[in-house]
Amino acid sequence: MRHVIHPSTGAATTPYVKIRNVTGDGVLLECLVPGAHPEPQVEWQTSDGIVVPAEEPQVSPRGHRFDVLLLTTVKKTNMYRCVVKQEGFGHVIHNELLVPDNLFEDKSPLYQCAHGCDITLIVALVIALLVIAILVIIIMNQRKKAKQKGSSTEVLPLNGHRLSNGS
Secondary structure (H helix, E strand, C coil): CCCCCCCCCECCCCCEEEEEEEECCEEEEEEEEEEEECCCEEEEECCCCCEECCCCCEEEEECCEEEEEEEEEECCCEEEEEEEEEHHHCEEEEEEEEECHHHHCCCCHHHHHHCCCCHHHHHHHHHHHHHHHHHHHHHHHHHHHHHHHHHCCEECCCCCCCEECCC
């Protein structure tokens, strides 16, 4: 059986899929279907064809066409598929997106530092510690010299004879 698409029908094109955000709650996926007519049914599926719960589709009419945006948050790695169906004339099209394992790793600063701190941060910390150590040595030497000068009780007059303080 052949399906005829009439000129007033805007068969949905391949949907645009992307990773919109990565949070502690999971990975937010976005599927955008622009300019379809009639209004399509849009859903997210796993690679096994299991429907993934999603937010309510955001439908924006544009004349006789519809832009549809569908968001979902996933919590594990998989190949996810955004499926667009236009039941009226049997049109089905999809696009896939791989959500890799590394997006689900702990993103806290302590975890990131423990697993590969930025080398510039390490270098900056080492330089800061060296500067502090040098300053401490300079201050200690100045105090030592000041203490040595203050403990001397001898005064040398211009004539070269040694005199003690107080005599």
